[in-house]
Amino acid sequence: MTLYQPEPVEISTRMRPGEWSEESLVALEASYREQLSRMGAAASEIDVAIDRDDGGGVSVVASWLKPDVAQELTEVVGDTGLVAMDPDAETGRPTHDDSPR
Numbered sequence: 864m865t866l867y868q869p870e871p872v873e874i875s876t877r878m879r880p881g882e883w884s885e886e887s888l889v890a891l892e893a894s895y896r897e898q899l900s901r902m903g904a905a906a907s908e909i910d911v912a913i914d915r916d917d918g919g920g921v922s923v924v925a926s927w928l929k930p931d932v933a934q935e936l937t938e939v940v941g942d943t944g945l946v947a948m949d950p951d952a953e954t955g956r957p958t959h960d961d962s963p964r
């Protein structure tokens with residue numbers, strides 16, 4: 864079992880003038896989105912802010928804005944009262960196993 868922490872997860876970098884191009888900036892944003900997605904973020908939970916300063920530098924901050932409450936997909940295991948995670952489930956509703964024992 865893991866502890867759910869609703870604080871945002873952030874990946875960021877600052878680059879000086881000459882260290883980046885428009886193409887590398889697009890690739891960096893896509894990379895940050897992919898990293899957060901692999902951590903479990905839905906596309907709608909990812910925010911990327913790109914700030915350009917007056918000197919030609921740039922700051923990129925990608926944030927996973929987590930909901931306040933974890934939404935776990937669970938399954939009741941037999942008559943034991945135990946609950947198991949189901950990470951491959953397609954719905955957001957809990958499923959219950961009512962099959963005969």
